[in-house]
Amino acid sequence: HLLYTNPQTMKLTWLTKDDGQPVISTGATVAPRNLEVVAHWGFDVFFGKHAFARIGWAGDFWNSIYEQSHQGIGLQVNLIKRRRPFYVRVIGGHSRLRYARKIGQATNEFGKFKAGKKKFKAEKINMYYGSRTHYVEGTLELAVEANRHLEIFARGTWQKAFAEQSHIYLWERREIFRKKARIPLNDQTEVLQNGVPFRGNIIERNPLFFSVGVIFK
Structure with missing residues (x-):
């Protein structure tokens, strides 16, 4: 998945509720990244020869928090019927993307604390920054059936965030049962980008994105 994040210096701090003192903090220069390698699970339910409904989920393999779910309806046409099938699919629907980059690993010298309705105690805690975004989207997909169980596809998608x-x-490390919490920005979160308070999206805005891959059937 082609997904662009620009280089930037980020610092994250979790503060105490009463007096706003730092509990844990980390900062680093986030390297640019143009690509996320993800795995996708999903299925199409057909209504007749051409119309179908699609439900899917995608997740990353390393380095980031990447979770995407989508639902939509579409139409499929096979342009080559006598030889190896070549499908053209048009799909419209809704997707939700939760994406965050790891900023660094904080050392917890504070001790036990509560964040996102969970109690943390680990000495090392990874801290990430990102966002959850809902989109309406339209997709054009081209796919070649290599064999009965494998398709190769190229997909272009237009998205509009709403x-x-x-x-x-926060994600504990070096614990048997590692707690993880997603916390909306509030009075206990301090986020700095290049030394300036920041509440925006780290993904470079682009209404078009492209994916290539294989489908196992």
């Missing part, structure tokens, strides 16, 4: 909320994420 709701967004920024978050920090």
